[in-house]
Amino acid sequence: MTFPPRQHPARDEPHTPSLVKHLTAMLACAAVATASAQPAASNPPAPAATASASQKAPVPTATAATPPATPGPTTASTSTGTSSALQALPTLEVPPYMGTWYQVAWFPNRFQKQCVGDTSATYRQQPDGRIEVLNRCRKADGSFDEALGQARPVGTLTGTRLAPAQLQVSFLPGWLRWLPVGWGRYWVIQLADDGRYAVISEPTREYLWVLARRPELAPADETAIRSALVRQGFGDLSAWQPHPHTAR
Numbered sequence: 470m471t472f473p474p475r476q477h478p479a480r481d482e483p484h485t486p487s488l489v490k491h492l493t494a495m496l497a498c499a500a501v502a503t504a505s506a507q508p509a510a511s512n513p514p515a516p517a518a519t520a521s522a523s524q525k526a527p528v529p530t531a532t533a534a535t536p537p538a539t540p541g542p543t544t545a546s547t548s549t550g551t552s553s554a555l556q557a558l559p560t561l562e563v564p565p566y567m568g569t570w571y572q573v574a575w576f577p578n579r580f581q582k583q584c585v586g587d588t589s590a591t592y593r594q595q596p597d598g599r600i601e602v603l604n605r606c607r608k609a610d611g612s613f614d615e616a617l618g619q620a621r622p623v624g625t626l627t628g629t630r631l632a633p634a635q636l637q638v639s640f641l642p643g644w645l646r647w648l649p650v651g652w653g654r655y656w657v658i659q660l661a662d663d664g665r666y667a668v669i670s671e672p673t674r675e676y677l678w679v680l681a682r683r684p685e686l687a688p689a690d691e692t693a694i695r696s697a698l699v700r701q702g703f704g705d706l707s708a709w710q711p712h713p714h715t716a717r
């Protein structure tokens with residue numbers, strides 16, 4: 470869910486990651502202070518972020534929940550036009566998705582502005598079906614931010630399978646997570662056939678995180694992800710930025 474930071478207050482969502490847009494993803498404390506009059510909507514999840522941002526999502530081996538008919542990544546089905554509603558993957562096998570993910574690319578956002586590199590997210594499933602999220606990133610002074618949050622299924626969890634691949638993520642303190650605010654949408658919209666990378670977003674397509682099991686993205690994978698994003702209605706990918714990691 471490799472990957473994302475504290476959540477900013479939820480708001481009515483003409484747009485809004487994920488699991489991503491994973492999910493902005495990733496903020497949390499601010500949500501409580503300012504969201505008392507706001508609905509239980511979701512803003513970006515922050516797949517792999519930290520204290521006031523997101524990460525990575527953003528990484529042991531994982532397997533795609535529903536392998537494609539032909540070799541290649543699993544993607545949510547959409548038409549090529551931006552007018553089509555973004556779709557999460559129809560299903561996600563949760564256990565293989567657990568572990569550490571590295572944020573290797575993203576659409577920069579203000580919630581992670583303190584994170585200059587080495588953003589990662591580690592997911593651990595809990596007995597009640599929820600997922601513990603530990604986000605970590607390096608700041609400009611060389612120190613690290615960490616944030617502990619929780620992801621909860623939005624889709625139906627049957628055994629180990631989530632359908633569709635949608636979660637909400639919160640970095641509010643545990644005693645405040647009952648509030649209907651501070652939860653961000655985390656939608657898994659792409660997953661490599663062998664689980665080596667995942668793409669997280671949310672309904673508005675404003676937020677995007679690319680997570681990988683290794684701290685770098687192969688050029689061929691980047692090309693495949695970008696092509697799939699265009700088919701999924703991301704008409705403008707100019708915001709795409711690689712996210713650096715010191716360890717390779």
